[in-house]
Amino acid sequence: xxxxxxxxxxxxxxxxxxxxxxxxxxxxxxxxxxxxxxxxxxxxxxxxxxxxxxxxxxxxxxxxxxxxxxxxxxxxxxxxxxxxxxxxxxxxxxxxxxxxxxxxxxxxxxxxxxxxxxxxxxxxxxxxxxxxxxxxxxxxxxxxxxxxxxxxxxxxxxxxxxxxxxxxxxxxxxxxxxxxxxxxxxxxxxxxxxxxxxxxxxxxxxxxxxxxxxxxxxxxxxxxxxxxxxxxxxxxxxxxxxxxxxxxxxxxxxxxxxxxxxxxxxxxxxxxxxxxxxxxxxxxxxxxxxxxxxxxxxxxxxxxxxxxxxxxxxxxxxxxxxxxxxxxxxxxxxxxxxxxxxxxxxxxxxxxxxxxxxxxxxxxxxxxxxxxxxxxxxxxxxxxxxxxxxxxxxxxxxxxxxxxxxxxxxxxxxxxxxx
Amino acid sequence: xxxxxxxxxxxxxxxxxxxxxxxxxxxxxxxxxxxxxxxxxxxxxxxxxxxxxxxxxxxxxxxxxxxxxxxxxxxxxxxxxxxxxxxxxxxxxxxxxxxxxxxxxxxxxxxxxxxxxx
Numbered sequence: 001x002x003x004x005x006x007x008x009x010x011x012x013x014x015x016x017x018x019x020x021x022x023x024x025x026x027x028x029x030x031x032x033x034x035x036x037x038x039x040x041x042x043x044x045x046x047x048x049x050x051x052x053x054x055x056x057x058x059x060x061x062x063x064x065x066x067x068x069x070x071x072x073x074x075x076x077x078x079x080x081x082x083x084x085x086x087x088x089x090x091x092x093x094x095x096x097x098x099x100x101x102x103x104x105x106x107x108x109x110x111x112x113x114x115x116x117x118x119x120x121x122x123x124x125x126x127x128x129x130x131x132x133x134x135x136x137x138x139x140x141x142x143x144x145x146x147x148x149x150x151x152x153x154x155x156x157x158x159x160x161x162x163x164x165x166x167x168x169x170x171x172x173x174x175x176x177x178x179x180x181x182x183x184x185x186x187x188x189x190x191x192x193x194x195x196x197x198x199x200x201x202x203x204x205x206x207x208x209x210x211x212x213x214x215x216x217x218x219x220x221x222x223x224x225x226x227x228x229x230x231x232x233x234x235x236x237x238x239x240x241x242x243x244x245x246x247x248x249x250x251x252x253x254x255x256x257x258x259x260x261x262x263x264x265x266x267x268x269x270x271x272x273x274x275x276x277x278x279x280x281x282x283x284x285x286x287x288x289x290x291x292x293x294x295x296x297x298x299x300x301x302x303x304x305x306x307x308x309x310x311x312x313x314x315x316x317x318x319x320x321x322x323x324x325x326x327x328x329x330x331x332x333x334x335x336x337x338x339x340x341x342x343x344x345x346x347x348x349x350x351x352x353x354x355x356x357x358x359x360x361x362x363x364x365x366x367x368x369x370x371x372x373x374x375x376x377x378x379x380x381x382x383x384x385x386x387x388x389x390x391x392x393x394x395x396x397x398x399x400x401x402x403x404x405x406x407x408x409x410x411x412x413x414x415x416x417x418x419x
Numbered sequence: 420x421x422x423x424x425x426x427x428x429x430x431x432x433x434x435x436x437x438x439x440x441x442x443x444x445x446x447x448x449x450x451x452x453x454x455x456x457x458x459x460x461x462x463x464x465x466x467x468x469x470x471x472x473x474x475x476x477x478x479x480x481x482x483x484x485x486x487x488x489x490x491x492x493x494x495x496x497x498x499x500x501x502x503x504x505x506x507x508x509x510x511x512x513x514x515x516x517x518x519x520x521x522x523x524x525x526x527x528x529x530x531x532x533x534x535x536x537x
Binding site: 356357359360363389 | 421475477478516
């Protein structure tokens with residue numbers, strides 16, 4: 001695999017800022033798009049566009065074929081059946097759909113078990129149900145960012161009706177043993193949900209008997225923004241209440257009664273994001289042409305290189321597992337400023353020390369065209385567990401190469417000095 | 420990245436500290452980045468006779484807040500709070516990228532809100 005050639009497929013990465021190449025290290029937030037995806041979207045609008053599932057003329061058929069063909073591509077990519085793939089806006093909407101559509105199956109005193117390393121999108125939809133008297137519990141993690149499986153076993157009691165866990169942490173990079181967790185959840189008769197926003201794009205992924213639902217986003221896997229996926233076992237989807245109601249999702253409507261469509265259309269009210277689905281299908285083709293094993297191996301190489309480089313810097317600390325087998329291509333870090341600044345407010349769980357603020361780190365690296373994310377990465381309970389307000393974060397994908405890692409480390413070296 | 424002037428003030432702010440007898444205490448937490456800064460204002464009529472701050476934040480919010488406190492002393496509170504955001508950013512000693520504007524504007528926005536809620 002010639003990784004530097006892959007970069008050429010991404011028009012935005014050929015852009016120069018201040019005459020120099022840009023080093024995009026924020027793929028955990030969103031990925032750049034290859035020419036093939038951009039072309040697929042343009043082609044859709046230039047040659048295929050019409051509303052889907054309701055037009056009987058030729059163009060309408062073609063648009064429906066493009067949309068449903070994209071659904072099949074997504075299904076094949078994760079080993080699911082086509083009718084088990086619901087298109088949503090993103091992972092957040094997929095998880096909110098579950099929160100609303102599963103609400104009726106829960107009663108006061110039931111528990112929902114998640115982890116302390118979840119993204120807000122896998123916390124807030126469940127926190128919403130606390131007002132119904134449903135309890136939300138969190139499984140902790142150890143110093144290295146590995147999920148505390150003993151804590152999980154302890155908390156997986158009979159009243160836990162839903163277990164929802166991130167496959168890969170968007171901050172720590174930790175890859176959680178979702179298959180093992182799913183097996184235990186199913187033995188406990190709990191519904192098991194996988195937040196796969198950071199795993200489906202980065203490693204081989206197949207659904208299995210333990211996963212009841214899987215949520216992920218198109219824009220984090222080279223596809224466009226505004227298209228997401230919810231995989232659900234058909235039996236569940238069939239029994240569940242719809243989420244939104246309106247056009248497209250019905251078989252028959254009378255003045256006071258309605259017969260809903262079968263899944264997945266039951267969950268896709270209104271005109272769907274066809275260009276998004278088509279773009280996502282093109283992204284999947286692109287990823288398949290590289291091979292997901294190769295994607296994972298490439299990220300492991302870059303992550304190992306980056307971790308080794310950081311280890312040689314004096315004041316940079318990073319979070320998450322040290323073993324590249326146990327983590328994905330995302331590295332959250334902070335830089336110790338060495339300043340003796342005493343400015344402490346009494347704040348629970350927040351240790352005030354002499355770390356540079358993550359925004360200052362990101363602004364500093366921006367001066368070198370190195371683009372990293374900063375803040376709490378929509379995972380505030382995680383930051384609180386670590387006792388920090390935020391981190392800077394570098395993440396890698398198919399278009400990054402060793403030159404990017406070198407540029408990152410070199411720029412980081414410039415801030416790694418005590419004044 | 421930042422000038423020595425900025426870094427010096429970050430390390431040695433001149434208006435840092437809690438005020439015991441204040442006329443206004445404004446608790447403004449920035450929602451996106453965990454910065455937490457509290458402003459204390461002492462008034463003499465409508466005039467600011469002293470302003471201090473405490474808390475934690477990034478270099479830009481700390482420096483901006485410290486300068487804001489120092490520069491506001493002796494001025495009318497309405498005039499200070501009424502300052503245009505664009506002008507405030509323009510007057511800041513270094514140029515700021517769009518993504519960091521809220522860091523620099525933190526103290527001005529805090530005072531604006533404090534007055535509104537008073």
